[in-house]
Amino acid sequence: MARAQTGTVNPGGRTGVRIVVAGDRGTGKSSLIVTAAAENFPVNVPPLLPPTRLPEDFYPDRVPITIIDTSSRPEDNGRVAEELRRADAVVLTYACDQPQTLDRLSTFWLPTLRQLEVRVPVIVVGCKLDLRDENQQVSLEQVMSPIMQQFREIETCIECSALRHIQIPEVFYYAQKAVLHPTGPLFDQESQTLKPRCVRSLKRIFILCDHDRDGALSDAELNDFQVKCFNAPLQPSEIVGVKRVVQEKLPEGVNDRGLTLTGFLFLHALFIEKGRLETTWTVLRKFGYNNDIKLADELIPSPLRRTPDQSVELTNEAIEFLRGIFDLFDNDGDGALRPRELEELFSTAPESPFSEAPYKDAAERNAFGGLSLDGFLSQWALMTLLDPAFSMENLIYIGYSGDISSTVRVTRKRRLDRKKQQSDRNVYQCFVFGPKKAGKSALLDSFLGRPFSDTYNPTTEERYAVNVVDQPGGIKKTIVLKEIPEDGVKKLLSNKESLAACDVAVFVHDSSDESSWKRATELLVEVASHGEDTGFEVPCLIVAAKDDLDSFPLAIQHSTRVSQDMGVEAPVSISTKLGDFNNVFRKIISAAEHPHLSIPETEAGRSRKQYHRLINRSLMFVSVGAAVTIVGLAAYRVYAARKNTSS
Structure with missing residues (x-):
């Protein structure tokens, strides 16, 4: 971990870095770019340079850089804004001999970047260092500290002189480095600590490298880690040196078995504080992490x-x-x-x-x-x-x-399950429909073993409840209940394939409220019609909730008529208040396991089936008639041929 070698891989898989240079007129933007590219101070500089490309071998990471100069003319502000939005990093210039240009960074340029929502690293560069008044020598840290406190997007500040060739290559090196090895995802500048996601990824890497699972990286494990990440072993003296540095600053970072997780994290915080972000980034990328410190897409199977x-x-x-x-x-x-x-x-x-x-x-x-x-x-x-x-x-x-x-x-496809009249799934998804105050949420809560509550809290968004249901014979099946708010049914059914993911649809109503029953049956017809129209029919169950209350008049007659007309089971009566669920969850599984049963049929669906049966019967008669005609014609030809022969 003492020698990070960059340049062996393309950091983050980038093919290039686009750096936009902006700042007030006369601050040295164009001279800075030309001197970096040509390594000579230009005598005559055009007002606006074309895009300038630094070759990939210009810096150790071997990623080519394109530098974009920007105009200082007010009429070109729109074009400058567009270039800033396309930047991977922004270099903001001020002139060391013109204090007002430094003030403009915090009063104009940095607020403008925020207004444009340019969220990339910013490098502040003081140009014309050779022209600064020697009587006004102030350290860069003193000058920039207040600005950096206010604008955390500033990655680095540097002063340079194109004329004297002072720190010109460093400007674009820092800009490139800020893109390839960003500080933001790793380190919180305010608290001076590693960010949580960085800590979690390094912990995983530590565990993967701790082969004997003893909570510490031995010398051999440290060496294996170094070879994997940096393609070079650590010398014994270097391992001793690393552990000594940790132990001096953090005694618990090393024990008799080796470098602990605490010590491992401390080392990375130390690297970052010293500006060696490429070390930590190299480690993360070797273990498959991207710039968001999540596993790179190529490590996760495609959909x-x-x-x-x-x-x-x-x-x-x-x-x-x-x-x-x-x-x-x-x-x-x-x-x-x-x-x-x-x-x-x-x-x-x-x-x-x-x-x-x-x-x-x-x-x-x-x-x-x-x-x-x-x-x-x-x-x-x-x-x-x-x-x-x-x-x-x-x-x-x-x-x-x-x-x-x-x-x-x-x-297996649900349509095939229906043909085979059996489902072999272990996880069933059940959509729960019903009007407001029918008891849908109470059903989901009871499925999760939560106590009944009289307080009504309307569900405004889709909600899930998942649990295992024990079946006879010790078999376990999992049900996913998805509550569909009444107001969300129209949106759900606007998607042709919305019911394709549903194994069972449950329609809950308040058994004491006739209007609740009517609305539940309307929803049943809507869902059943959608299934018939799209070919994604689903088994349906009706649940009569609040069985502890008196049923509305004619409830039995209404439910019997709907059950018979649509070909579904009679409503399952439950009371979440009394804890009486009438085996409703097992009945849901039974309906899912036999997907050819309990599929409701609407009037329109019946008419459609009768029409198709009629068409098919007509086609059959036509086919039979055609066959009879063909056979008769063939017989006549045989007869005619024989007659001609005999004559």
Whole structure:
């Protein structure tokens, strides 16, 4: 870790760096560019230079640089703004002999960059150093410190002289370096600490390099790390030197087994503080991280090829791996991952995937916020269903080292399941429809073991609840309940393929409210019609919620008529308040496992089927008639031929 060698790989996979030079008139922009490119101070400089290219071997990283000069004429402000928006880095110039040009950086140029939403590194360059008044010698740090405090986008400040050839190559080296090895993702300048995502990625790298899992990098492991990242071994004296530096500043950074994680992180913070960001970036990139400190796209399998009515599930291999991870991080052995244990489990991922919607609060937790094994696996099942690539990415982050494509499988098409009259899926997605105040949210809450609440909190966005349901014979199936707010049904059904991902549709109504029943049946017809029109028909169940209340008059007659007319089961009565669920979740699984049953038929759908049957029957009669005609014609020809022969 003592010798970072850049130039061996193209940092970040870049093919070039575009640097735009801007500043007030007369601050030395064009002279700076020409002197850097030609290595000679120009006698006559045109008002505006064409794009200037520095060859790839100009700097050690071997990435070519294109330098863009900008006009100082007010009428060209629009063009300058466009160039700034296209920049990878911006060099802002002021003249050391003109203090007003320095003031203009904070009053005009830097605010302009923010207004244009130019979020790239900024290098502030004081040109014409040779012309500065010797009686006004002030350190660059004193001059720039207040500005850098106000404008954190400033990466570096430097003074130079084109005439005297003082620090001219360094200007564009720092600009290129700020693009290829940016500070922002790694280090918080204000707190002078490594950023959380940087810490988490370095922790993962440390664990991957700690082959014997003893919590420290031995001399041999340190050397292997050095060879992997920098293609060169560390000499024994260098290893001793590295550990000595750490131990002097941070005693807990080294123990008798080697360099600890604390020491490893301290070293990288030290490199960054000393301006050696390329060292940390080289390490991150060797382990597959991009500039966002996430695994590069090429390390994650491309999107799985599947039709809209196919889903993605974890394989048994992935589930066994996750069981092992669960046991490893269940430190207190209570059969649940508490929040701190879950955070530790995902401490090598950029963030915990379960901390944000739609995964947050989607699984059952105990009184201490802990996830059971079933809850943990349910969360992964949901993530794999909704975003398989994200699921595989997180499996890599938490230590899966095998062939990542072996962790997921694409299920059979739902249409084929209907033909075979059986589904072999382990995870079923159920869309929950119903009018407002019908009891949809209460159904989802009860599925997650949450206590009943009389408080009404309307659901405004789609919400998920996922859990494992025990089936007879010890078989476990996972259900994903997706609550569709009443106001969101129209938007959902505007997509032709919206029902392709649905295994079962449940329609919840308040059994004590006739208007709730009517609206639920309207939704049932809408969904069934959409399925008939698109070919993505789904099994449907009606759930009569709030069974603890008196049913509205004629409820039985209405429900019997709808069930018979549409060919679906009678409503399943439940009371979340009393905890009486009438095996509704097992019934959902049963409907999903037999996808050819419980498919409602609308009046329009029946008419369409009758029409097709009529057409098919007509075609059959036409076909039979044509066949009879052909046979008769053939017989006549045989008869005529025989007659001619006999005569």
